[in-house]
Amino acid sequence: MGLYRVAVVGGAGYAGEELVRILSRHPGVALTQLTSRMHRGERVREVISGLPGAAENLVFEEPDPSRLCEADVIFLALPHGAAAEYVVPLREAGKIVVDLSADFRLRNPRHYEADYGWEHPAPALLSKAVYALPELHRAEIRHGDLLAAPGCYPTSILLGLSPALGADWLREEEIVANSLSGTSGAGRRPEVPLLFSEMCENARPYGIPRHRHMAEMEQELDRLAGRKIDLVFIPHLIPLARGILSTIVCPLRTEIGLEEMHAHYVSFYRNDAFVRVLRLGELPAVRDVVRTNRADIGLQWDGTHRRLLVFCAIDNLGKGAAGQAVQAMNLRLGLPEEEGLLR
Numbered sequence: 482m483g484l485y486r487v488a489v490v491g492g493a494g495y496a497g498e499e500l501v502r503i504l505s506r507h508p509g510v511a512l513t514q515l516t517s518r519m520h521r522g523e524r525v526r527e528v529i530s531g532l533p534g535a536a537e538n539l540v541f542e543e544p545d546p547s548r549l550c551e552a553d554v555i556f557l558a559l560p561h562g563a564a565a566e567y568v569v570p571l572r573e574a575g576k577i578v579v580d581l582s583a584d585f586r587l588r589n590p591r592h593y594e595a596d597y598g599w600e601h602p603a604p605a606l607l608s609k610a611v612y613a614l615p616e617l618h619r620a621e622i623r624h625g626d627l628l629a630a631p632g633c634y635p636t637s638i639l640l641g642l643s644p645a646l647g648a649d650w651l652r653e654e655e656i657v658a659n660s661l662s663g664t665s666g667a668g669r670r671p672e673v674p675l676l677f678s679e680m681c682e683n684a685r686p687y688g689i690p691r692h693r694h695m696a697e698m699e700q701e702l703d704r705l706a707g708r709k710i711d712l713v714f715i716p717h718l719i720p721l722a723r724g725i726l727s728t729i730v731c732p733l734r735t736e737i738g739l740e741e742m743h744a745h746y747v748s749f750y751r752n753d754a755f756v757r758v759l760r761l762g763e764l765p766a767v768r769d770v771v772r773t774n775r776a777d778i779g780l781q782w783d784g785t786h787r788r789l790l791v792f793c794a795i796d797n798l799g800k801g802a803a804g805q806a807v808q809a810m811n812l813r814l815g816l817p818e819e820e821g822l823l824r
């Protein structure tokens with residue numbers, strides 16, 4: 482059998498470009514189609530530099546579901562709402578779809594409506610989608626035909642919290658997560674608050690009091706804990722192009738020591754190639770994970786207040802978007818999970 486054919490819709494956006502970079506060097510697939518309405522008819526090399534020959538000679542096409550059906554796997558790197566329009570015909574044609582938008586992350590269409598502001602465009606498909614965070618849903622991803630890649634902030638916070646929630650150490654008090662994000666998280670669109678002159682030497686909170694990622698975090702955290710988790714989430718924009726650092730403060734109800742907690746985290750992720758639990762005393766830095774598909778997790782202990790402090794760094798375009806989506810594709814196609822990805 483030949484290589485799997487893959488297509489990227491939205492291939493000239495930030496997440497799409499990162500997908501193109503990863504997939505064009507991936508030994509298990511052939512990148513055969515890319516779409517961009519803005520760059521329609523242009524060769525890829527005129528828009529994205531430094532790609533291998535076969536990929537840079539592809540031509541950006543207008544997105545057309547019937548033509549996309551020539552591929553085996555279709556990645557959608559489109560804004561929320563727009564992705565669902567492609568998912569419906571592609572799934573009807575039996576294609577494997579990896580959607581990077583939020584359109585299929587939530588089980589409950591009312592939660593989608595509340596946080597995204599419009600009626601869900603294809604609610605019947607929600608129960609068929611898999612929340613494609615490999616470390617938490619590996620078995621379902623292997624059998625899923627509609628893989629909904631998680632948001633970048635939820636990836637960092639869910640990976641940081643899962644071992645603690647699984648161990649049932651937490652007091653029934655709020656967990657507070659502060660996240661710092663680079664500006665590529667907002668996509669490649671011209672907006673005044675994202676201009677260099679607005680963001681250089683600047684930092685600011687946004688998305689207060691309820692960022693739209695709350696719904697997917699609540700969905701997953703409640704499921705992991707088996708009860709309602711009270712999360713305070715405060716995102717900040719900082720002057721980086723890419724990267725996220727999340728600091729999570731967890732009130733504990735046990736007297737368990739830091740060494741034991743650390744050993745539990747190491748054991749929890751022992752089979753996960755893309756999660757690195759740092760040695761005690763080490764804390765993660767965005768610089769170490771940029772352009773990789775890795776999440777670095779560090780732990781600290783505030784004994785005075787009995788709080789576990791969890792720090793998680795990822796690349797929002799890597800483990801937070803394109804890398805994670807390719808990891809999910811690898812699982813679905815039965816390829817080695819790490820194929821084509823850096824750690």
Ligand SMILES: NC(=O)C1=CN([C@@H]2O[C@H](COP(=O)(O)OP(=O)(O)OC[C@H]3O[C@@H](n4cnc5c(N)ncnc54)[C@H](OP(=O)(O)O)[C@@H]3O)[C@@H](O)[C@H]2O)C=CC1
Pocket residue numbers: 490491492493494495496497516517518519520544557558559560561563581582583631632633665666667668669670797798801802
């Ligand atoms: N940036 C990030 O860090 C992350 C992004 N994501 C998600 O990935 C998706 C893409 O994000 P990002 O790359 O940042 O966004 P961008 O704005 O950079 O890119 C989106 C692309 O989609 C194309 N597009 C827009 N509307 C349509 C449409 N109706 N039909 C077809 N193509 C369309 C545009 O290309 P053109 O107009 O040329 O067709 C554009 O290049 C979003 O859902 C985002 O939420 C997820 C995790 C992290």
Ligand SMILES: CC(=O)N[C@@H](CCC(=O)OP(=O)(O)O)C(=O)O
Pocket residue numbers: 581582583631632633634662663664665666667668688694716718801
């Ligand atoms: C800096 C910035 O603007 N970040 C984006 C999140 C990016 C991401 O992961 O989100 P979605 O896939 O859910 O869009 C935001 O706050 O909306």
